[in-house]
Structures are given as C-alpha cells and as structure tokens.
Amino acid sequence: MSELVFFSGTMDCGKSTLALQIEHNRSARGLIGMIFTRNDRAGQGKLSSRLGLVTDAVEVEDDQDLYAYLVEHLSQGRRADYVIADEAQFLGPGQIDQLARVVDDLGLDVYAFGITTDFRSKLFPGSQRLVELADRIEVLQVEALCWCGARATHNARTIGGEMVVEGAQVVVGDVNQSAGEVGYEVLCRRHHRRRMTAAAARAAALSPDVLPVSTT
Numbered sequence: 200m201s202e203l204v205f206f207s208g209t210m211d212c213g214k215s216t217l218a219l220q221i222e223h224n225r226s227a228r229g230l231i232g233m234i235f236t237r238n239d240r241a242g243q244g245k246l247s248s249r250l251g252l253v254t255d256a257v258e259v260e261d262d263q264d265l266y267a268y269l270v271e272h273l274s275q276g277r278r279a280d281y282v283i284a285d286e287a288q289f290l291g292p293g294q295i296d297q298l299a300r301v302v303d304d305l306g307l308d309v310y311a312f313g314i315t316t317d318f319r320s321k322l323f324p325g326s327q328r329l330v331e332l333a334d335r336i337e338v339l340q341v342e343a344l345c346w347c348g349a350r351a352t353h354n355a356r357t358i359g360g361e362m363v364v365e366g367a368q369v370v371v372g373d374v375n376q377s378a379g380e381v382g383y384e385v386l387c388r389r390h391h392r393r394r395m396t397a398a399a400a401r402a403a404a405l406s407p408d409v410l411p412v413s414t415t
C-alpha cells in the first residue's frame with residue numbers, strides 16, 4: 200500500500216538530509232522520484248541540506264495543482280515512482296490534499312518533510328493538513344538541542360539573538376545567523392515560552408543581578 204508520510208521536526212534536525220538519503224537509496228535501485236520543494240535557502244528549484252548535499256527539484260508555485268502536475272507528467276510517458284516534498288510547511292492545504300490523492304489514485308508513496316510550527320508555535324497551514332491526512336507521522340531520530348541541553352521542540356525567530364514574536368509567518372532564513380540579521384534558533388518549550396535564547400541566557404548570566412553578592 201502506498202503511503203503519505205510526514206517527516207516532521209524542528210529546523211536543523213536533518214529533514215532535508217533524510218529526504219536526500221531516501222532519494223539516493225531509491226535512485227540507486229533504478230527508481231525515479233518527483234521532487235518538489237518551496238523556498239529552499241539554496242534558491243529556486245533546489246533541495247539542499249546543511250551537510251552540503253543539494254539536488255534539483257520542482258519549485259512549487261502558489262495554487263499549483265500537484266496532482267494535475269503528476270498526471271500530466273505521467274501521461275507524457277515520463278516516469279515518477281515516488282514523490283518527495285521538502286519544505287512542505289510552505290505548501291497550501293489544498294496542495295496537501297492533492298498529494299494525498301497522488302497516494303490514493305496514482306498509487307505513489309509521498310514523503311513530505313517540514314517543520315510543524317512557526318516561530319510563534321502555531322501550526323503552518325500545510326503542516327496542519329499533513330497532520331490531518333498523513334498515514335504516518337515520523338519524528339526525526341536525531342534530536343536538535345536547546346542551548347540548555349534539552350531536546351529542542353520549538354523554533355524561535357531571532358534578531359540579533361533576541362527572540363521576536365511579531366512578523367510574517369514566512370521568512371526564509373537559517374540558524375546561526377550573524378548579529379543583526381533575522382535568524383532562527385531551536386529551543387525547548389520551557390525556553391521558547393520564556394523567550395530565553397542562548398544570547399539572552401548568556402546576558403542574564405552576566406547581569407549584575409545574578410552575580411554573587413559580595414559580603415565584604
């Protein structure tokens with residue numbers, strides 16, 4: 200039975216790397232994948248991992264019908280044995296329904312990869328629909344860690360290391376950005392709730408308020 204699988208996790212937990220590994224293992228056995236992506240940091244029509252691997256992909260546009268795209272592709276006599284969709288949080292809910300239809304009506308496995316929640320810990324619409332429709336949800340085994348050492352479960356958006364809670368849901372970016380730039384940091388829920396990024400924790404540790412009081 201073909202499946203719609205949602206591989207989810209925080210930013211920087213290895214989702215794109217796993218997508219590229221699935222693609223590599225299947226293409227090594229002669230299978231041909233249809234690879235979709237949207238807004239990858241490496242640019243239009245790319246699926247890239249922080250480990251340095253990158254492959255070409257179909258850049259999904261607003262309102263593009265992914266089911267119709269695959270039917271057209273197959274009806275031209277071209278092959279697609281399975282589908283990979285990276286940055287799936289950026290797909291619209293209707294496009295996730297189309298991917299489910301690819302599984303049910305075309306009999307192809309669809310592997311979708313994405314973050315579940317945004318910087319305000321709210322579901323992305325595409326991820327919400329994946330949670331609703333997926334046959335399986337897989338949480339990646341390599342744990343991204345909060346600065347405190349706990350498992351990171353949330354994505355914070357930062358400016359100059361400070362967590363921000365206002366702004367557009369979609370702002371393409373990366374972890375470990377230099378000071379002043381919009382970036383992201385993965386945190387445990389406790390520190391996401393307290394808006395305590397690594398920089399804020401360092402500043403608090405250096406604050407005179409928390410230094411030991413001299414008795415002399």
Ligand SMILES: Nc1ncnc2c1ncn2[C@@H]1O[C@H](COP(=O)(O)OP(=O)(O)O)[C@@H](O)[C@H]1O
Pocket residue numbers: 208209210211212213214215216217247248249250341343
């Ligand atoms: N220099 C490095 N050495 C080893 N592993 C690394 C290095 N840089 C990144 N990684 C691994 O790559 C992961 C990020 O992979 P990536 O597929 O880009 O993440 P995602 O798609 O989930 O954002 C990190 O969590 C880490 O495990």
Ligand SMILES: Cc1cn([C@H]2C[C@H](O)[C@@H](COP(=O)(O)O)O2)c(=O)[nH]c1=O
Pocket residue numbers: 209210211214215238240313314316317318319354355356368369370371372373383
């Ligand atoms: C939390 C959050 C993230 N994004 C963007 C930032 C990156 O471009 C991608 C996630 O990519 P990754 O491969 O999983 O690191 O999503 C965003 O637009 N809005 C957010 O709230």
